[in-house]
Amino acid sequence: MTRKAALFVLLALLLSYGAVSMPTLEHKFAEVNGVKLHYVTSGNGELILFAHGFPEFWYEWKNQLADFGRDHQAVAPDLRGYNLSSKPLDVEQYQVPVLVEDLRALAVHLGTKRFTLVGHDWGGALAWAFAAAHPEMLDKLVIINAPHPGVFLRELRQNPAQQQASMYMLMFRSPGAESMLSANNYAMLDAAVLGEGLKSGYFTAADHQAYLEAWSQPGALTGGLNYYRAAHIGPPTGDAADFTASPSADVSAMSIRVPTLVIWGEKDTALLPGNLAGLDAFVPHLRIERIPEGTHWVVHEQPARVNQLIRNFLAGDTGPASTTSPLRVDHATICGSELTAMLKAFESIGLRADYGGPHASYTHMALLGFDDGSYLELIAPVKPGEPAPPTSPWGKLIAGNAGPCAWAVGPTDIHAEVERLNGAGVPASAPQHGSRKRPDGTLIEWATSAVGTASQGAVLPFMIQDRTPRALRVQPSASVKGSELTGVSAVLLGVKDLEASIALFRRAYGWPAPSIQEDSVLGARLAHFAGTPVILAAPLASGNWLSERLGRFGEAPIAFLIGSRNWETSQSRFPLGKPGQLFGRRVAWFDAGKLNGARLGIIER
Numbered sequence: 001m002t003r004k005a006a007l008f009v010l011l012a013l014l015l016s017y018g019a020v021s022m023p024t025l026e027h028k029f030a031e032v033n034g035v036k037l038h039y040v041t042s043g044n045g046e047l048i049l050f051a052h053g054f055p056e057f058w059y060e061w062k063n064q065l066a067d068f069g070r071d072h073q074a075v076a077p078d079l080r081g082y083n084l085s086s087k088p089l090d091v092e093q094y095q096v097p098v099l100v101e102d103l104r105a106l107a108v109h110l111g112t113k114r115f116t117l118v119g120h121d122w123g124g125a126l127a128w129a130f131a132a133a134h135p136e137m138l139d140k141l142v143i144i145n146a147p148h149p150g151v152f153l154r155e156l157r158q159n160p161a162q163q164q165a166s167m168y169m170l171m172f173r174s175p176g177a178e179s180m181l182s183a184n185n186y187a188m189l190d191a192a193v194l195g196e197g198l199k200s201g202y203f204t205a206a207d208h209q210a211y212l213e214a215w216s217q218p219g220a221l222t223g224g225l226n227y228y229r230a231a232h233i234g235p236p237t238g239d240a241a242d243f244t245a246s247p248s249a250d251v252s253a254m255s256i257r258v259p260t261l262v263i264w265g266e267k268d269t270a271l272l273p274g275n276l277a278g279l280d281a282f283v284p285h286l287r288i289e290r291i292p293e294g295t296h297w298v299v300h301e302q303p304a305r306v307n308q309l310i311r312n313f314l315a316g317d318t319g320p321a322s323t324t325s326p327l328r329v330d331h332a333t334i335c336g337s338e339l340t341a342m343l344k345a346f347e348s349i350g351l352r353a354d355y356g357g358p359h360a361s362y363t364h365m366a367l368l369g370f371d372d373g374s375y376l377e378l379i380a381p382v383k384p385g386e387p388a389p390p391t392s393p394w395g396k397l398i399a400g401n402a403g404p405c406a407w408a409v410g411p412t413d414i415h416a417e418v419e420r421l422n423g424a425g426v427p428a429s430a431p432q433h434g435s436r437k438r439p440d441g442t443l444i445e446w447a448t449s450a451v452g453t454a455s456q457g458a459v460l461p462f463m464i465q466d467r468t469p470r471a472l473r474v475q476p477s478a479s480v481k482g483s484e485l486t487g488v489s490a491v492l493l494g495v496k497d498l499e500a501s502i503a504l505f506r507r508a509y510g511w512p513a514p515s516i517q518e519d520s521v522l523g524a525r526l527a528h529f530a531g532t533p534v535i536l537a538a539p540l541a542s543g544n545w546l547s548e549r550l551g552r553f554g555e556a557p558i559a560f561l562i563g564s565r566n567w568e569t570s571q572s573r574f575p576l577g578k579p580g581q582l583f584g585r586r587v588a589w590f591d592a593g594k595l596n597g598a599r600l601g602i603i604e605r
Contacts, residue, residue: 362388458555522537
């Protein structure tokens with residue numbers, strides 16, 4: 001990378017993270033294991049070492065260097081063969097034991113005996129191997145979308161879907177890989193790594209230029225491809241040298257004896273979620289955090305969320321994944337007395353919802369659908385002022401223009417989740433059939449289950465599972481489709497007793513203890529369960545707006561937050577108030593007065 005380009009990249013980073021809080025990035029070199037490794041270091045303290053994947057370089061971790069450099073020595077090397085590091089010509093110099101020794105020698109060079117290792121993709125594969133070989137050097141291990149070799153061997157042998165998803169590896173091993181991947185100024189790599197991010201805004205022009213310069217370093221593309229060639233990795237070909245032809249995985253030899261966090265974007269099309277099945281046989285001290293909307297590039301898509309998950313893990317949140325249950329927001333409901341007024345209010349802030357038609361009851365709705373499949377539902381009586389039937393769980397909230405009134409999650413298997421919740425001592429009703437007709441006459445069907453003892457979706461979310469294709473129920477709305485807005489990211493729930501509500505959610509979902517924060521804007525003491533959309537809010541003082549709302553409507557959602565991949569873009573596009581912080585993420589609110597009292601904001605993803 002040229003000096004001019006490096007300065008441009010650093011300037012972009014400063015603008016993104018704030019010059020005041022951004023630690024200094026230092027570029028250095030280390031002569032280790034017969035090669036010269038370039039690395040970037042930030043901050044002081046305990047070492048946390050980040051290993052990138054293909055076709056990345058140290059820059060993959062720029063967001064982590066900025067964050068963890070505040071209280072650690074955060075280091076991200078260009079691995080052997082990449083960017084500014086040495087690029088041996090012999091393919092054998094890229095075998096996993098050699099690469100693992102690079103990492104060990106670099107840690108020694110940095111003057112540490114124990115550290116935390118974070119790896120993604122090929123960096124994750126090396127991190128698994130390092131942890132198996134040198135457990136005495138690791139405090140903790142963090143893996144992001146990188147399969148354990150024992151599990152991956154099984155998946156490549158037995159899972160046709162993973163075999164098909166891994167066919168690209170055979171191309172990467174071929175003699176023509178370099179010419180294919182470098183054609184038209186690295187068009188294939190550009191589209192795979194940067195394409196969606198450049199459209200959505202989480203990659204910038206400066207990021208784009210940095211990647212092109214790294215890929216263009218002499219020998220860099222071959223260096224990265226040699227990882228695949230040296231490992232003979234890929235689906236079975238019949239070659240005796242193939243990874244899949246190696247002896248069966250020995251659990252004891254591949255056992256990981258350090259606390260391990262696995263973060264997995266479940267929309268990864270190359271490394272499928274089947275790579276998580278049976279992982280606990282190799283990793284006894286395991287925690288898995290699934291990000292349903294995340295792809296293979298979740299490090300870039302949701303840096304703040306990834307950072308928070310790692311921080312929680314470093315702080316001691318190491319419980320096994322088997323005790324926890326993730327939540328995926330299906331939709332969040334905002335209620336009012338007159339739908340036309342609600343639609344006009346949302347359109348005035350740049351969020352135009354789509355009319356969805358009547359419910360089976362006395363209400364009708366409009367939907368603001370997002371790319372991740374979640375949506376905001378605006379509901380009101382078909383006839384303004386019409387009283388709610390006795391069976392309506394939200395009649396009082398609708399009549400009182402309460403705004404946020406309910407939320408729902410979408411389980412993979414609603415029957416299994418009902419059984420699990422009841423087994424945990426949390427009442428969940430048997431799934432009930434529901435349906436409605438769209439304005440075009442199409443019948444939509446689903447099943448729902450009420451959870452807990454409060455009104456449906458008031459505190460614990462109710463569950464909904466489609467019986468007809470989900471695309472019939474909701475599609476991304478034109479006003480947000482393809483934008484930086486990702487979906488309903490957080491649900492703030494007004495509760496009277498914070499400790500009792502924390503205990504309820506922990507019993508229902510097996511989550512570890514939440515983080516606590518006081519927020520003067522909301523006048524609330526907040527509790528956030530990391531990696532989930534749930535933020536509980538109890539009044540800081542009697543007589544404030546939250547206390548009065550609880551007295552009037554009871555416990556229920558008080559606000560919803562929409563996630564943003566590109567904070568700066570959202571700030572410029574929407575009429576947001578002064579930014580603040582919620583649990584380490586930037587947040588800003590729309591003027592509730594313009595939304596008929598509804599509290600809605602945008603939060604950094």
